[in-house]
Amino acid sequence: MKAIHLTDIHLTLSRDNKIFNVNPYENFDFVCEEIYRIKNITDIALIIVSGDITNDGDVDAYKYFFKKMESLKTPYIAILGNHDIKNNFDIALAEEKTQYIINSRQYKNKSWHIISVDTVVEGEDFGFISNNNLAELEREMIENSHFNIAIFMHHHAISVGTPIVDNCMLNNSKELLALCEKHQVKFIGSGHAHTSRIWHHNTMVTSVAPAVVFQWLPGIDTVKISKGFGFNIIDFSSDLSITSCIY
Secondary structure, three states: OEEEEEOOOOEOOOOOOOEOOEOHHHHHHHHHHHHHHHHOOOOOOEEEEEOOOEOOOOHHHHHHHHHHHHHOOOOEEEEOOOOOOHHHHHHHHHHOOOOOEOOOOEEEOOOEEEEEOOOEOOOOOOEOOOHHHHHHHHHHHHHOOOOEEEEEOOOOOOOOOOHHHHOOOEOOHHHHHHHHHHOOOOEEEEOOOOOOEEEEEOOEEEEEOOOOOOEEOOOOOOOOEEOOOEEEEEEOOOOOEEEEEEO
16 A cells, blocks of 8 residues: 655645745645556555644635645645644535545545644644543554554654754653554654654654655754745555655
8 A cells, every 4th residue: 555645735715825945835736747647657545644734724726735645646644733723624624525535634544544643733733632632542553453553643743953953842742652652553743853864773754754844954943944845645555665756
């Protein structure tokens, strides 16, 4: 099974609005064209979007997101990030005709069980998984222990070495990583860092996908960006592999 992992699209209220001189709509449109092209080359079973779909949570921006995602005619999971507003996301979802979105935010085939985790703390840039959500996550892991388990969330759990985002990563990452090791989780995917990273630890792979809007320059603690953008293609085979598509 192959999946595409998108993150940090940051659609603005108006198509004319730019972020650090980058137009997020142009990048998102290009990425959707690339996904459509890739789908004609290889089978893509699922698309996971791991948060910061919009920059300010505008309803019209979410509507645009849904229209573009539905046009790809591929099942997709949409996870919210710290820039998103759940109420406005839900309003747009109710008003748009959606056929392909997976509202449970979970996906299962004969070998893999994919679980999404809410890491958003309202009004904060950093992430945190509540005790209730951690308990629910462990219950899911135990219940699906006969599957390979993959987890997707917005905030990154391992430092990427760039202070501007590591200062607001997942605050209780140690608890999450310990839980994943205990239950032999195979994969953790996230966004938020605007940096592409892959770690291998024993049998677990942890990945931060490149942002659709822009990347931070490595190691910075002030606002400096690279206009490069992209996404990951994840091959959930026996030998899990990741292709980072950077443009």
